[in-house]
Amino acid sequence: MARSLRRSDLIGQHARKSGRSDPGPKVQVVRLMAPFSMQCTTCGEYIYKGRKFNARKETPVGEKYLEIQIFRFYIRCTRCSAEITFKTDPKNMDYACEHGARRNYEPWREKCADRLAEEEADQDERGAMEKLEDKMHDARREMDVADALDEIRTRNARRERAGRSGVDISGPVARANQDTVRKEEEETDSAAWLHAQAKAKDAGLIAAVMPAPLPPVLMVAKAAPAKKQGLVKGIKKKEHNDGASKSLVGYESDSDG
Template sequence: MSERKVLNKYYPPDFDPSKIPRMKLPKNRQYTVRLMAPFNMKCKTCGEYIYKGKKFNARKEDVENEDYLGIRIYRFYIKCTRCLQEISFKTDPRNTDYEIEAGATRNFMALKLAEEQAIREEEEAREEEASNPMKLLENRTKQSKNEIELLESLEELKDLNRRQEAVDYDSMLLAYDPTISQREREEKMQQLDDEYIKTIKFQNNQKRKLVVEEEIIEEDEPVVKVAKAGKSSSGESKNQTGSKKGVGVSSRKMLAGLVKVKKDEEKREEKQLSNGLSLLGAYTDSDNSD
């Protein structure tokens, strides 16, 4: 099967290339090429907007007596899509861009203006450093200060890395035995926690006694009986009788000066009781006589 596109052509044995006549073409010949609009533009004649990326059949030619570092500059001609006005622009290899020449105006492009402004400021700063040695010294001190700060931050990062290297992850992974069940692992952790709790020494050993309720009974001698007494804060167990006796004695000593027996009232009560008994005896005598 023959090829659709023939790459190798047949040359007869008596072929002589010098006999082929050569065409005489003009020096600056124009070629028809297919291209897209490199930027947004507005036609000066009809005001039609031509957006970036719109395709045109353009004519291309070389710009005479113009180049940039040996790079050839080309000019392109396109026509407006509305009024067919011819628009021309050429390449700008210095700024890696295109430059409008005639027939239209380039629309505002903030990015291009910002880049041009940055380049302009950089050139001005370079010229100022070259003419003003104090400015150059100031810039160098700022640069050295920034370098010192960067070195300090780098040292901090190195210290952090050294601290993390102290943890041996390999040994931790080796210590972890997958054959041990979850229950055994939990029991082991509980045992370690209990041992740690036993090693802790509590320093708060102060004891306090709290009296919840007291009952005072007046007799011939002031006696104080304690019905209920609070337990010590340390949690030590004591016999109930011993605690009551100790609290009773201590409370009797403390309240001995506070409790006063009213003797006059006791004498009055005894007299009333004796009078009542005498009347009762008289009443019983009268019944027996009857």
């Protein structure tokens, strides 16, 4: 019984020793091929893709990407036996060189460069479109300003033509109508001027180029002075002749008497 107990105790102790878990990362010896071409940073030896190595595979604790475990591999340089490490890269679906060597070609760098080039091209295209839109807006503003100036000039010309015509506008009714029209035109002109000035400021134009419109000149036609009615020359002569004849007739009567 004593011997059997001793044997059972020994078996239990051995089971406890073998059941202890190492808290460090798990390491396995595996046979693999180099996943990419690399150059040793110690001696400068080139290690080409597909070269076979006896490597140590390590499972680091806590290194995961989206719940995907990351593995690390240790190999030796074929020339100087310097340690080289690389690990899996689930993000780019590739391997990443970590220590002891430098990768000759990294495809994600070209992807990043292509993406940056595309973004720059998009920005240039957007900048060109924005410049074109700004030019179109400036042209529209200039056209609006020119239209406002044309309207002001047309109204001024119409006002001058109305003043030059021989219409008698000195009457009270005509004068009241003209004052109303003049006020409306002044309000319209001032509104057009403010609108054009605001658009010119938005377009970056100089406000001094467009002077403020002058107030409309009220053309009042003066009534022609009444002409004095003079005597007709023929009538004057006739009257003189009649007087002379009358005087002559009296003289003859005196001679006769």
